[in-house]
Amino acid sequence: MSSRELVVLGTASQAPTRYRNQNGYLLRWDAEGLLFDPGEGTQRQMLLAGVSAREIDRVCLTHFHGDHCLGVPGVVQRLSLDRVPHVVEAHYPASGAEFFRRLRYATSFHEVAELREVPVERDGPVATGAFGTLEARRLDHRVDAFGYRLVEPDGRRMLPEALTRLGVSGPDVGVLQREGVLEHRGRWVELAEVSVPRPGQRFAFVMDTRLCDAVYALADGVDLLVIESTFLDEDAGLAAEYGHLTAAQAARVARECGVRRLVLTHFSARYADPRAFHDEAAGIFDGDVVVAEDLARVPVPPREHAGVPG
Incomplete structure (x- = not known):
């Protein structure tokens, strides 16, 4: 098993479907586990995917719409139920601190795990460690939202x-x-x-947003880009109205930013055939395009050495 991989826990947008849970993504990055946008049902999806609560070191929320955060109560309580021994840090838009407090203490439970809140107030680094640097940038959505970028130092x-x-x-x-x-x-x-030089690897997570400078800054030169593509380009007007991207827009970002592997997700239930997202993106971006499926595992591409894959 790759020591750096994305475990997909959910890929739906506002409403789950028979085949797609609401959002949820665990990034395994060596010894670090980052849980992004746990929507409703994430705790059960973790069970089905073979993900332990003890793997979670950070919970990263892009914004406070339900499909990106309603799984927080179950995840938080599971940390204590499983007596996770290490500190877990939670990153979220600072303007939503009251929402996070309500989610964290949605019901009574015996809290024994240590969850440290680290609200995101502005663009820039939010955490550093052996994994590298976790950065955040403000996106353009209908509510306050941030995308995340993980950068490993060059070596x-x-x-x-x-x-x-x-x-x-x-x-x-x-x-x-x-x-x-x-x-x-x-x-x-x-x-x-x-x-020989060993460029550090990079990962970016971009959810609900219109196209903006932050999307390109987050995606710049990353090995793995996880990005919403709620709509197809035929519905670009709806995408702009509701603060979302199309598969074509996501593909153009990947092409212009030199992304190595593009993972599309957060699909509107209006589309029955997910292959349409792949076809639209692949017509623009000639790199690796992955249409995310629930419970799939997507490896971070092997690192590159001095410009030569290996």
Whole structure:
């Protein structure tokens, strides 16, 4: 199993269907688990997908429409029921703090898990850690909304053959990685001699919004873009009226921003055949297009090294 993957818990928009639950997405990013927009029924979808509450390190809400947050009470209570031992941080638009309080304490329960609220007030970083930096940008919807972007720092990939040739091994490898240079066998070994650049990976999550500068900023150069495509382009007028995107608009964003894998989701129930979303997007974006399905797992594309996939 990939250590970096998206577990899709729900893909419907305002109303669930027989085959699509309301929103819910868990990003597994090495040791970090980020739960985005848990809509109604998320706790059951987690069970069906094999996702444990103990995997959740962060809950990230884009906005306070029901299909993006009505699963919060069940998830919060499950954290305590399962006695999740670590602190879970919750990010959400600060203007909706009262909504979050009501969701968090919707009913009586024995709260033993620690949930730390970290409201989002403006564009910029909202969290940092071993996973990288989690950023937020304000979107253009009918209510206050933010999209999220996860950025891993650039690094370097060590070349075993070069290390062997120079006789560098064991703890000396760690010293070289930390210090950038190592005195070894009467000479100085530089990190560039035994490694190649390893661009950090990037992920973006864009929900309910019209096209705006923030959409492009979030999507810029990401390996995996999860983005709403509530409507098809034939209904672009409705999309603009209600603050949403079409599959064609999402595809243009992916093309212009150099996205590697495009995941379309948040589909209106007015469309019976999801293949139409794929066809519309694939006609514009020649990268990998995924039409999200409930309970599917979408790997983050393998990282690239110095411009060469691997």
